[in-house]
Amino acid sequence: MVRLDKLKNIDLCTGCSSCVNVCPTNAIKLERDTRGFYKIQISNSQCINCLKCYKVCQLVSSFQSRNDYIQQIFCTINKDVLIRQKSSSGGLFIEICKGMKKMDINSTIYGVEFDNNLQVNHVGHKSIDKCQAFIGSKYVQSDVHRIFSEIKLKLEKDEKILFSGTGCQCQGLKLFLRENNTNLDNLILVDLICHGVSSPSLWDDYISELEKINDKKIIYYSFRDKSISWAGINPKVICEDKEILKNNLFLKSYGIFFGNLALNNCCYSCNYTNLNRVGDLTLGDYWGIPLDNKLNDGKGVSELLINSSKGFDLFEIIKGNLEFFPIQDKSYIQPQLVKPTKKNIRASLFWHDYQKNGYYYVYNKYIKKNKKRLIKQKITQFKYRQKPFRPLQYFFQLINLRKK
Ligand SMILES: Cc1cc2nc3c(=O)[nH]c(=O)nc-3n(C[C@H](O)[C@H](O)[C@H](O)COP(=O)(O)OP(=O)(O)OC[C@H]3O[C@@H](n4cnc5c(N)ncnc54)[C@H](O)[C@@H]3O)c2cc1C
Numbered sequence: 001m002v003r004l005d006k007l008k009n010i011d012l013c014t015g016c017s018s019c020v021n022v023c024p025t026n027a028i029k030l031e032r033d034t035r036g037f038y039k040i041q042i043s044n045s046q047c048i049n050c051l052k053c054y055k056v057c058q059l060v061s062s063f064q065s066r067n068d069y070i071q072q073i074f075c076t077i078n079k080d081v082l083i084r085q086k087s088s089s090g091g092l093f094i095e096i097c098k099g100m101k102k103m104d105i106n107s108t109i110y111g112v113e114f115d116n117n118l119q120v121n122h123v124g125h126k127s128i129d130k131c132q133a134f135i136g137s138k139y140v141q142s143d144v145h146r147i148f149s150e151i152k153l154k155l156e157k158d159e160k161i162l163f164s165g166t167g168c169q170c171q172g173l174k175l176f177l178r179e180n181n182t183n184l185d186n187l188i189l190v191d192l193i194c195h196g197v198s199s200p201s202l203w204d205d206y207i208s209e210l211e212k213i214n215d216k217k218i219i220y221y222s223f224r225d226k227s228i229s230w231a232g233i234n235p236k237v238i239c240e241d242k243e244i245l246k247n248n249l250f251l252k253s254y255g256i257f258f259g260n261l262a263l264n265n266c267c268y269s270c271n272y273t274n275l276n277r278v279g280d281l282t283l284g285d286y287w288g289i290p291l292d293n294k295l296n297d298g299k300g301v302s303e304l305l306i307n308s309s310k311g312f313d314l315f316e317i318i319k320g321n322l323e324f325f326p327i328q329d330k331s332y333i334q335p336q337l338v339k340p341t342k343k344n345i346r347a348s349l350f351w352h353d354y355q356k357n358g359y360y361y362v363y364n365k366y367i368k369k370n371k372k373r374l375i376k377q378k379i380t381q382f383k384y385r386q387k388p389f390r391p392l393q394y395f396f397q398l399i400n401l402r403k404k
Helices: 018-022 052-056 081-086 093-103 128-134 147-156 167-179 200-214 249-260 265-269 309-321 347-357 359-368 371-383 391-403
Strands: 028-032 038-042 072-078 108-114 120-125 161-166 187-192 218-222 236-239 244-246 281-285 302-306 322-326
Touching (some): 018 028, 018 052, 018 167, 093 108, 093 128, 093 161, 093 187, 108 128, 147 167, 161 167, 187 309, 200 218, 200 249, 200 359, 281 309, 302 309
Antiparallel strands (some): 028 038, 072 322, 218 236, 236 244, 281 302
16 A cells, blocks of 8 residues: 555545544644645654555545435525625525534534634634634635544534535545544534635735735635625625725636636545535535525525435524525536536646746736636626616626727
8 A cells, every 4th residue: 555645646635634633643734735735744754654544535435324314405595684695605504503502502513714814724613603703605725723633522522513614524524533433423514515625825825915905904804795796706805994895806816716727636526516415414505596586685595405314403493594495406406516616728827827926927817818707707797686687787898898
């Protein structure tokens, strides 16, 4: 057996951290690679060849838990419109956190939040107030740190845990806990329908360019400002002097790279873009909702996949705070439930340009001077519009874009 970091496909490491957590000698660390994604590094002097890392690595091991549960799929929104406004989709996740606390006040909930420097971290909280920081997707690969070991200890003490993350992160946690013979009865997993994650270093560079251009520190960032549109990535940024930045091209640039240019290589061959979910519950946007449906008010609609009886029990607790109906056709099957995101043919060139010339250069080359992309974005915004359609105004906007 070759060592884990010498595997041919190690470039497809998801950075889930299960090997970091299982290593008995702390020989494995997650470090940012040349593109800025978290990948494993093994220290020669510390490795004792126990091969535990092999057993928990999703590149070589799998976890096919038999699940006879008949999956149920709902279109749903949080009745609280203010929560929906802040959330990425229909505002379900924070309701799930509340449900978990109702189930067991002592439970710990793990999700992703920004720290004060806008670094994207997986953390655990017991208090529902602190869980508010989980609201809203941060479209950056999160740093999972050593929380799998923390979760294991809590489960061993019979505490209830809810962990949310991408399919690969949930799978990493399951493989790690299986290797440790941890009882999974008290664990609820919420996985996300996932298009892919982008690079934390690209994110850092974007934020520091943004701060440089505006000459002030950013204290708040939301990827999806629904006062503009539920669809696409429309950031809303608040600076330390309370100025709000919105709706300019540079601001949108990170989200555009996130589209399919700057994803982690493993995302292009993701094992979790299907209906066989790792989580007890799966959350995503319900893009298939008819325009005239009363739940479609432009503030975001969720699709919820219930994949196990544990997931169903939690849904039963929260359903009073939701509006919902079962989806009985195939309208919930979005591309990320069928196959991985397709790699942009310019992705390799993009990384080469970024590594050599930096963020501002790739912004100019791939966004500022790319008119085709701008027109495509306008069409998407039109499709998911909230305001009444004014054909003339829309026509002139398109013409202006062509002229610029
Ligand atoms: C990287 C990424 C890609 C996604 N791609 C798609 C997609 O293609 N199609 C689709 O329908 N939905 C996608 N989603 C899911 C969607 O954006 C919402 O997160 C989901 O629908 C829940 O929304 P909500 O309104 O219920 O709650 P929200 O409050 O918006 O929920 C946020 C949830 O996302 C978690 N989270 C935030 N950032 C991260 C991160 N970096 N890594 C892991 N977990 C994170 C939080 O812990 C919380 O559980 C993606 C999410 C992420 C993070």
